[in-house]
Amino acid sequence: MKVAVVTGASTGLGKAIAVYFASKGFAVSITARSGDALQKTKAECVAAGIKENAVVITVGDLTQASTAEAVIKNTVDKLGSIDVLINNAGYLQFGALSTATVEDFDKQFNLNVRSLHQITRLAIPHLIASKGNIVNVSSAGSMMPVPGCAFYCMSKVALDMYTKSLALELAQKGVRVNSINPGLVMTDFSVAAGLATQENKAEGYL
Numbered sequence: 001m002k003v004a005v006v007t008g009a010s011t012g013l014g015k016a017i018a019v020y021f022a023s024k025g026f027a028v029s030i031t032a033r034s035g036d037a038l039q040k041t042k043a044e045c046v047a048a049g050i051k052e053n054a055v056v057i058t059v060g061d062l063t064q065a066s067t068a069e070a071v072i073k074n075t076v077d078k079l080g081s082i083d084v085l086i087n088n089a090g091y092l093q094f095g096a097l098s099t100a101t102v103e104d105f106d107k108q109f110n111l112n113v114r115s116l117h118q119i120t121r122l123a124i125p126h127l128i129a130s131k132g133n134i135v136n137v138s139s140a141g142s143m144m145p146v147p148g149c150a151f152y153c154m155s156k157v158a159l160d161m162y163t164k165s166l167a168l169e170l171a172q173k174g175v176r177v178n179s180i181n182p183g184l185v186m187t188d189f190s191v192a193a194g195l196a197t198q199e200n201k202a203e204g205y206l
Contacts, residue, residue, distance in 0.1 A: 001054065002130075003079045005029045005071065005123065007062060008089030010037035013137065013182070017086055019044045027054035029075040029082075031067070032089070035059040054079070062089050063110045068119040072126070082126040087116045088137040097150040105151055112155035117162065124170070131174035136163050138179040156181075 004021040008014035010032035018028050022045035030045075032038055035057070042055045056078045060067030075082055091111040093104055120134065127134065141149055142156035160179055167177035 001025065001027045001079075002083040003027045003029065003075065003081050004084040004086060005031075005075055005082055006086045006088060007031050007071075007119065008137075009041050010034045014086075014088040015041045015044070017088060019048050021084070022046075022050045022055070023048040025050065026084070027056075027079045029056040029058070029071065029079060031058040031060065031062065031071045033059065033061055062115040062119060065118060068115065068122055071119060072122045076126060081130050082123055083130045083132045085120065085123045085127060085132070085134045086137070087120065087134065089115070090137065092149060092152045094148045096148065100151060108151040109155050109158070112152070113158050113162065116159065120166070124175070127175045128170070128173045132176075134163075134166070134170075134175065134177040136177070136179040138163070138181045140181050140183040142181060 002025075004018070004026045006014055006018045006021070006028060009018045009030035014030075014032065018030050018041055021028050027050065028045055030038055030041055038057045038059060042052070042057060045055050046052055056074050058067070058071045058074050060070060062068060062071075072082070089111065091108060093100075093108055095104070116136065123134075126132070136159055138159045139152070139156040141153040142160045144153075146153055160181075163177055163179040170177055
């Protein structure tokens with residue numbers, strides 16, 4: 001059974017991605033800060049057709065090195081390998097660039113860029129062994145300025161260049177690295193960022 005690691009898997013896109021992989025027969029290793037929400041994702045993965053022991057949960061903050069280390073260790077110890085890494089965890093702080101602080105900048109880049117590299121570098125040896133794949137969830141915001149989302153858009157530009165650079169580096173080792181750049185999807189992430197409300201979230205996509 002192939003294994004997919006999905007970060008930010010408690011809600012929204014991450015949850016949907018984990019359930020999709022489960023429906024295709026993958027074992028899944030899921031991580032986020034909310035253990036309760038991850039249990040709900042696990043239940044949906046099992047309902048999609050895999051056994052409970054094919055779902056590994058690691059609760060923690062990916063900006064902490066100990067969490068990244070735990071995710072990779074738990075995955076390999078319990079599932080045996082890593083075939084796909086989906087870097088989906090992200091953060092968006094909505095607000096004017098002219099009044100944003102350096103602390104705002106650090107918080108945005110620490111999760112969207114720094115923590116992504118932190119877990120990716122730990123997964124790479126296992127992905128080389130499996131000739132696996134990395135998919136980074138970027139954003140359409142990397143290709144256009146979005147009012148109130150400057151640091152977020154900047155972090156996604158950085159992520160796209162990270163993806164291209166790592167793809168060149170790992171291609172000769174049989175590992176594919178790609179990013180996807182979705183537009184605004186009405187999820188809890190969008191609500192938390194102030195870009196949607198619980199009322200209009202169900203309307204679909206923008």
